[in-house]
Amino acid sequence: MIRSRIILLVEDNPDDVELTLRAFEKSNLVNKIIVTRDGEEALDYLFARGPHSGRDPALMPEVVLLDLKLPKVDGLEVLRRMRADERTRRLPVVVLTSSSEEKDVLGSYDLGANSFVRKPVDFRQFMDAAKHLGLYWLVLNEPPPG
Amino acid sequence: MTDTVLIVDDSLTVRMDLVEAFDAAGFQPLPCATVAEAREAILQGPISVIVLDVLLPDGDGVDLLKELRASPAGASAAILMLSTEAEVKDRVRGLQTGADEYVGKPYDTGYVVAKARELIRARQAVHGAGQPTVLVIDDSVTFREELRRALETAGYTVFLSSSGEDGLRVAADRRPNAVIVDGILPGIDGASVIRRLRLDAALRGVPCVLLTGSEDKGAQLQALDAGADAFVQKGEDVDFILARLAAVLRTTSAAPAEDATSLLGPKKILAVDDSLTYLEELGSALRGEGYDVVPARSGEEALELLAVQPVDCILLDLLMPGLSGQETCRRIKSAPIVRDIPLIMLTAMEDRAAMIDGLSAGADDYISKSGEFEVLKARVRAQIRRKQFEDENRRIREELLRRAREAAEARAAREFAETRAALVEELERKNNELEAFSYSVSHDLRAPLRSIDGFSQALLEDYATLLDQKGKDYLRRVRAAAQRMGELIDDLLQLSRVGRAELNRDRVSLSDLARAVAMELRKMEPDRHVELRIEDGLVAQADSQLIRVALDNLLGNAWKFTAKVAEPRVEFAAEPRDGGTVYFVRDNGAGFDMNYAEKLFRPFQRLHGEAEFPGTGIGLATVQRIVDRHGGRIWAEGTIGCGATFYFTLPPGRTGGRS
Numbered sequence: 001m002i003r004s005r006i007i008l009l010v011e012d013n014p015d016d017v018e019l020t021l022r023a024f025e026k027s028n029l030v031n032k033i034i035v036t037r038d039g040e041e042a043l044d045y046l047f048a049r050g051p052h053s054g055r056d057p058a059l060m061p062e063v064v065l066l067d068l069k070l071p072k073v074d075g076l077e078v079l080r081r082m083r084a085d086e087r088t089r090r091l092p093v094v095v096l097t098s099s100s101e102e103k104d105v106l107g108s109y110d111l112g113a114n115s116f117v118r119k120p121v122d123f124r125q126f127m128d129a130a131k132h133l134g135l136y137w138l139v140l141n142e143p144p145p146g
Numbered sequence: 147m148t149d150t151v152l153i154v155d156d157s158l159t160v161r162m163d164l165v166e167a168f169d170a171a172g173f174q175p176l177p178c179a180t181v182a183e184a185r186e187a188i189l190q191g192p193i194s195v196i197v198l199d200v201l202l203p204d205g206d207g208v209d210l211l212k213e214l215r216a217s218p219a220g221a222s223a224a225i226l227m228l229s230t231e232a233e234v235k236d237r238v239r240g241l242q243t244g245a246d247e248y249v250g251k252p253y254d255t256g257y258v259v260a261k262a263r264e265l266i267r268a269r270q271a272v273h274g275a276g277q278p279t280v281l282v283i284d285d286s287v288t289f290r291e292e293l294r295r296a297l298e299t300a301g302y303t304v305f306l307s308s309s310g311e312d313g314l315r316v317a318a319d320r321r322p323n324a325v326i327v328d329g330i331l332p333g334i335d336g337a338s339v340i341r342r343l344r345l346d347a348a349l350r351g352v353p354c355v356l357l358t359g360s361e362d363k364g365a366q367l368q369a370l371d372a373g374a375d376a377f378v379q380k381g382e383d384v385d386f387i388l389a390r391l392a393a394v395l396r397t398t399s400a401a402p403a404e405d406a407t408s409l410l411g412p413k414k415i416l417a418v419d420d421s422l423t424y425l426e427e428l429g430s431a432l433r434g435e436g437y438d439v440v441p442a443r444s445g446e447e448a449l450e451l452l453a454v455q456p457v458d459c460i461l462l463d464l465l466m467p468g469l470s471g472q473e474t475c476r477r478i479k480s481a482p483i484v485r486d487i488p489l490i491m492l493t494a495m496e497d498r499a500a501m502i503d504g505l506s507a508g509a510d511d512y513i514s515k516s517g518e519f520e521v522l523k524a525r526v527r528a529q530i531r532r533k534q535f536e537d538e539n540r541r542i543r544e545e546l547l548r549r550a551r552e553a554a555e556a557r558a559a560r561e562f563a564e565t566r567a568a569l570v571e572e573l574e575r576k577n578n579e580l581e582a583f584s585y586s587v588s589h590d591l592r593a594p595l596r597s598i599d600g601f602s603q604a605l606l607e608d609y610a611t612l613l614d615q616k617g618k619d620y621l622r623r624v625r626a627a628a629q630r631m632g633e634l635i636d637d638l639l640q641l642s643r644v645g646r647a648e649l650n651r652d653r654v655s656l657s658d659l660a661r662a663v664a665m666e667l668r669k670m671e672p673d674r675h676v677e678l679r680i681e682d683g684l685v686a687q688a689d690s691q692l693i694r695v696a697l698d699n700l701l702g703n704a705w706k707f708t709a710k711v712a713e714p715r716v717e718f719a720a721e722p723r724d725g726g727t728v729y730f731v732r733d734n735g736a737g738f739d740m741n742y743a744e745k746l747f748r749p750f751q752r753l754h755g756e757a758e759f760p761g762t763g764i765g766l767a768t769v770q771r772i773v774d775r776h777g778g779r780i781w782a783e784g785t786i787g788c789g790a791t792f793y794f795t796l797p798p799g800r801t802g803g804r805s
Contacts, residue, residue: 015597022604069589098592119596 007033008061010042010078011096012070016119020065034061039073042066043081046088060091066113068097068104076107083112149194149266150174154184154210155228156203160251164197167255168262172306181205188214193223194269195262198245200229200236208236208243215244224265228253234447237440241454248455250440254433256315260412261438263319278395279303281322283313283339284357285331289380293326296384297391310334314342317349318410324395326387328380329358337372344373346410347538353394355387413530414438416455418448418474419463419492424515428461431519432526445469449477452484458533459526463515464493464504472507479508486536488529490522577646584642591635599628630760637764640695641749644771649689651776656684656729659694660718663701676708681719684729687798688776696772699765700731700792706759707735707790726795734789743782769794 007024011017017035024033036042042064044050048057064082068075075095082088094115095108108116151173153164158179165175176193178184181204187193196214200207207227214220227240230251237248246265249258280302284290287308294304305320307313310331317325325343329336336356343349356374359381370377375394378387415437419425422443429439440455442448446469448462460478464471471491479485490511491504501512510532511525602625606618613621660680668674686693701716708714717732738746738753745751749767773780773794784790 013593013597015600016593019596019600019604026607098589098596119592 005031006059006061007031008042008045008064009033009035010039010064010070010075011035011067012037013067016067031062038071039075039078042070042078043073046082046091047085057087060087063092063094065094065096068095068108076111079108079111079113148172148174150176150192151262152184152187152193152196152223153177154179154181154196154202154207155199156180156201157199160199160228163255164258167259171259171263173259173262179203181207181210184210188217188220194266196220196223196225197228197258197262198225200227200240208240211240211243211245222269224262224269226258226262226265228258234442234451238450238454248440249438252430252433254436254438256436257412257433257438260315260319260436263316264411267320277301277303278324279305279320279322280391281305281307281313281317281320281325282327283307283310283325283331283336284328285309286328289328292384293387296388300388310336310339313339314410317343317352318346319412321348322352324391325352325354326391327354327356329356337374340374341372342410347534347541349410355390355394357387412436412438413458414440414456415459415461415526416440416442416448416451416457417461418442418445418466418471419461420444420466421463424463427517428519428522431523435523437526445471445474445477448474452478452481452487457487459530460487460489461522461526462489462491462509464491464500472503475504475507475509486533488533490525490529580642580646584639587635588639592632595628595632595635599625599632602628630762634762634764637762637768641764641768641771644692644695644768644775647689647692649692649775651687651689654686654688654690654693656686656688656693656697656718656720657682659690659697660684660701663694663697667701667705671705674705674709674714676705676714676716679715679717679719684718684720686727686729686796688796692772692775693796696769696794697731699769703761703765703792704731704733704735704790706761707737707754708733709735709759711735726797728793728795730791730793732789732791737786737788737790738782738784739786740784743784746782747780 009017009020011020021033021035024031034045036045041051045052045055046060046064048055066075066078070078073081075097079093079095082091082093092114093112094117095104095113096117096119097104098119105116151164151168153161153168153175155161155164155177156179161177161179165177168175173195176187178187181202184196184198198207198211202210207229211225211227214223214225224246225244226247226249227237227245228249228251229236229240237250240248247261249261278301280297282290282293282297282304284293285308290306290308294306297304305316305322307316310327311333313325313327316322325340327336327339331339334342336358340354340356343352343354353375354373355376355378356370356372357378357380359379376390378390413436415432417425417428417432417439419428419441420443425441425443429441432439440451440457442451445462445466448460449469452460462471462475462478466474469477471493475489475491478487478489485508488510489508490513491501491507491509492513492515493500493504494515504512511529513522513525602621605613606621610618657680664678664680667676668678697718701718704716708716711734713734715734718729719732720727720729722728736754736759742753746753747766747770750763752761752763754761769792770780773796776796778795778797780792780794782790782792
């Protein structure tokens, strides 16, 4: 299987987008990062519809970094719809969020999140996490056959 | 079902007399002359009533009574002692041993039978109601039997009586659910029977069907006027009578007054006089009226008897040796259980002063002694009736009060429930608000901090060459402040969470939790060498997550405040105090001024400068809240420069409750 090397970042906060992109850059991971600003756009991208209807639907991201608080369709709903669809059922999803509220953590895992990372205020911590995630999902982890 | 009566008496005359009386009343009599025979008979089958003599050829009746009460068969039977023993002490002994009734000889057979019925009914009432019962009063044997068969087939239990007088007695003893009475009877007629039933508090609710052969409208009116619920001509089909009966039973929904004693039931009179002759004369006169008379020879005996023997009326001689009538009366009238029993004072003298003395001591009535007992009987009847009406009035009053009280209680309970529901709803709303607030605080307040910190870091890393040392220092300060605010938000959220979280108590090893905390502390600062002592086997019924937070804070503080001492020591242990366990975290660190001990647990209160020991000032407030939630207590002891000890208790409380 050809690996897409694409990371889908679903994040509405431009600062967080900027800092995340910078962190990936710093960690020397050669990946293409697609950014979507809300849940609806994320789903459009994943299912190659609407503004993303032109893309090759067979080329799925390696991992989705999903914020929970999003405009329009929130993160948990995006996760629910992904898990309900055959095409995205097994796609690794890492939930990124500011909160460590129990209901968010449990809700994410219940809906089939693969990992849960709390965005730390100390950006170095976040970079460590991003690095670790990138290494794990893009280097070490064998994506499911499909 | 026929009730079996065991008659245990060595006198053939008594046996024959009672066998005849009980047989006529529809019982199955079983006569025995000795204790041995009685023991044998009891083994044969269920016995409803036992009439027991005290003096028996082969033993003592009271001993047999004791034996009977200890056996399963004898424990359920009604036991009536019948004895020539006039001594008060025998009566007291019998009643204390467990007799339901004690009748002295000479006795009135009518009273004995009526009392036996009453005792059976009382026992049955305890064991719940069975089939509906009907009393049939008719002088024609043929018609009685015909009606009995029809009623029994229809599922009723039937009592039969051949005269109005007997019928009233049976009604009082058996408390039937309905009465069918013939209009024309040899003694008092059917209408009079109904009228008398209506006068009795305990029986006035019993539906009555009057039968008559006449088609005379006047007789019908007269009968209905007397209080009959239905009227059936004797010529009608039996089925018609059954239908009317069923109809009146349906319409009278009122439950019979269970605890009311019937005016027509068997009555017992306590006669107190020092003259044996007078007692005997009085006894035979009253027995002729169907009363049972309990004699007592002195005021002392009377009081002793009243303690064990309930009576319906007391006749008390004013002039007696020993305790005087007046004093006896005064004592009876001051005893709560017996003071309501009608008391008639007797005296030989036509003495106005004596009469006033008696009445002032609380007597209900006063009568001169004479050989003529008619007036006395009438007074006794009147007093018993008065008592009956008073009882009924009191019962009605109590019933009304009870209903009013119940209504008030129900209203109060409803109001309480409503208020409570409103409060719970309000509390839930507030909680949800708080939840939503903390949620948005944790999300929205942290996001800008992340940007501040993240971009400061980016500047430091990517544009380091453009900044001088001062510029870099400023940026580091910006980052430190952002991180500190992040910690503050985290700590505040935790404080708010420990107050709201549900308390899940379980068996928790505090030693294990403390060791886990210690391990993390060591991992975070591997260069520090702190002597950490944790006692083994510390266990509590507590919420492990919350306790973990508490220990994080307490041990973390101890770790932090020992940073500047040469040989830092931190200890977590427990000691017994006041019957409970007190846990403590002790360190030899910076300590604190005891004057500010109270301030320690308030949020944002810090006793050290931020530069000296960093912290948010929320940790101990969180610990206190956790201990509070467990119903425990927390306090601290310390000396500046010599360390601090934080004590807390975790009483094993109700599980899952919110404090």
